[in-house]
Amino acid sequence: MAALIKESSLWIRRFHAVDDAPVRLVCFPHAGGSATFYFPLSRALTPHAEMVAVQYPGRQDRRAERCVDDLGELADGIVDDLRAWSDRPMALFGHSMGATVAYEVARRLERHGTRVLGLFASACRAPAVQRVEYVHQRDEEGLIAALRELSGTDPGVLGDDELLRMVLPAVRGDYKAVETYQHQPGAELSCPIRVLVGDNDPVTELPEATAWAAHTTASCETKVFPGGHFYLHAQIEQVLAAVERQLTEWSAHPYV
Numbered sequence: 516m517a518a519l520i521k522e523s524s525l526w527i528r529r530f531h532a533v534d535d536a537p538v539r540l541v542c543f544p545h546a547g548g549s550a551t552f553y554f555p556l557s558r559a560l561t562p563h564a565e566m567v568a569v570q571y572p573g574r575q576d577r578r579a580e581r582c583v584d585d586l587g588e589l590a591d592g593i594v595d596d597l598r599a600w601s602d603r604p605m606a607l608f609g610h611s612m613g614a615t616v617a618y619e620v621a622r623r624l625e626r627h628g629t630r631v632l633g634l635f636a637s638a639c640r641a642p643a644v645q646r647v648e649y650v651h652q653r654d655e656e657g658l659i660a661a662l663r664e665l666s667g668t669d670p671g672v673l674g675d676d677e678l679l680r681m682v683l684p685a686v687r688g689d690y691k692a693v694e695t696y697q698h699q700p701g702a703e704l705s706c707p708i709r710v711l712v713g714d715n716d717p718v719t720e721l722p723e724a725t726a727w728a729a730h731t732t733a734s735c736e737t738k739v740f741p742g743g744h745f746y747l748h749a750q751i752e753q754v755l756a757a758v759e760r761q762l763t764e765w766s767a768h769p770y771v
Contacts, residue, residue, distance in 0.1 A: 525592075526596040531557050532565065533561055533564070536562060538564045538603065540567075540607075540762065541567055541617075546690055547574075549574045550568035552610075553566060574682065583688065585695070586615060590622075598629060606631065608634075613639075617636070635709050636710045638712055638744050638746065639719055641724070641725075642698040644726050650694065658690075705731070705732050707736075707765065708731045709737075711747075712724040712740070717743065721737075738757055
């Protein structure tokens with residue numbers, strides 16, 4: 516029955532099944548991103564871990580659905596599905612907006628008694644760190660300019676005007692979710708956090724990244740990579756090595 520639930524999941528996509536993997540890594544995309552962003556990571560982690568990715572509404576196979584522009588609502592929907600995937604130790608990885616979504620999901624999981632091995636927060640300011648931004652209120656050209664500035668969108672999409680404008684509603688909804696998000700005080704995570712950030716990231720400055728330490732009662736360490744907001748494109752081998760080492764450590768020594 517569990518397998519049937521997993522394969523028909525609304526929110527979760529599994530690219531490479533690894534039934535005997537010691538740990539499952541759940542990955543959360545950035546604003547405007549989709550589950551397939553993590554396909555290369557899934558392939559590379561096999562068989563050391565089974566990776567699954569979250570698919571937000573309003574893109575790819577969920578393109579006909581309403582975009583969710585409230586981060587709390589997004590986290591609530593994901594948690595309902597993710598509980599069916601908690602049959603083995605589970606860690607979370609989020610990039611940019613995805614890190615904040617993963618954090619809110621982890622809070623909800625722990626609140627309901629589901630243990631999380633740890634959280635990887637990539638290229639993201641700590642939840643309590645606020646910047647006043649209004650990218651979601653820009654016109655279409657302004658949104659496109661924001662995508663180009665961060666260099667995280669597939670060049671094939673940026674070069675195809677019709678395709679690009681098809682994805683803009685999801686981009687706008689995601690930016691609204693991020694820019695209207697307000698961290699709610701309360702119980703923080705009991706699992707460790709590992710922060711990954713580029714040394715030239717215009718969106719996440721180092722003090723904003725290290726502030727994640729306030730959001731866990733366990734350890735929080737920061738690893739800096741060369742690059743900008745999407746540093747992991749050029750540093751994928753180093754990122755993979757760091758993630759594999761950390762997953763092994765968390766599995767052997769939970770809640771370090």
